[in-house]
Amino acid sequence: MSTLTLVGISGSLREDSVNTKLMREAARLFGSADFIEADIEFPLYNGDVEASEGVPAKVQAASDLIGRADAVIISTPEYNKGPSGVLKNALDWISRTEGNPWLDKPVAVMSAAAGRAGGERAQMILRGFMVPFRPRILQGPEIHLAGAAGQFDETGTLTGEIYVKELTALMTQLRAMTGQ
Secondary structure (H helix, E strand, O other): OOOOEEEEEEOOOOOOOHHHHHHHHHHHHHOOOEEEEOOOOOOOOOHHHHHHHOOOHHHHHHHHHHHHOOEEEEEEOOEOOEOOHHHHHHHHHHOOOOOOOOOOOEEEEEEEOOOOOOOHHHHHHHHHHHHHHOOEEOOOOOOEEOOHHHOEOOOOOEOOHHHHHHHHHHHHHHHHHOOO
16 A cells, blocks of 8 residues: 555645644644645736746646645635635646646645634635536535634644544545545
8 A cells, every 4th residue: 555645735825824724634634644735825827927938837846746646635714705816826827737637636625714604605615616627525524614713722733622523534535535
């Protein structure tokens, strides 16, 4: 049995991002795997730039990483009732690379936000954004981490029992989708 490769994408670039913490906790609960965080700090998508300069190397690297992964975790914040512009921009850029790295890829999506809905709207919109790429997105359990700043201890470990239980179930299903 070979070691699985799990790629994580956080829709937040903030240093102390609750979405990055949630993504890392998901990876921990996924279990044994080579976990790699994709860097999605890309320039804004511009078709003229793509035409004159091509796909930036950083974008191609992220696309290749997704293509080689056995599974992907995406955690999105909710900004103004939707996913972050950073995440949407990354999806747009990656869609411009050769092939489709998302095709049939097992993907788990989750969200963390300050509000009581935990980013539910952003997550639903993100799921819609993913449709053209045709990944295999897990339908549940849905993880909407509400009041996210207070859900982690000082080491970044998720503390809410119900959230840990649900995230563990989601990661168990994601692992099963990889065939291991």
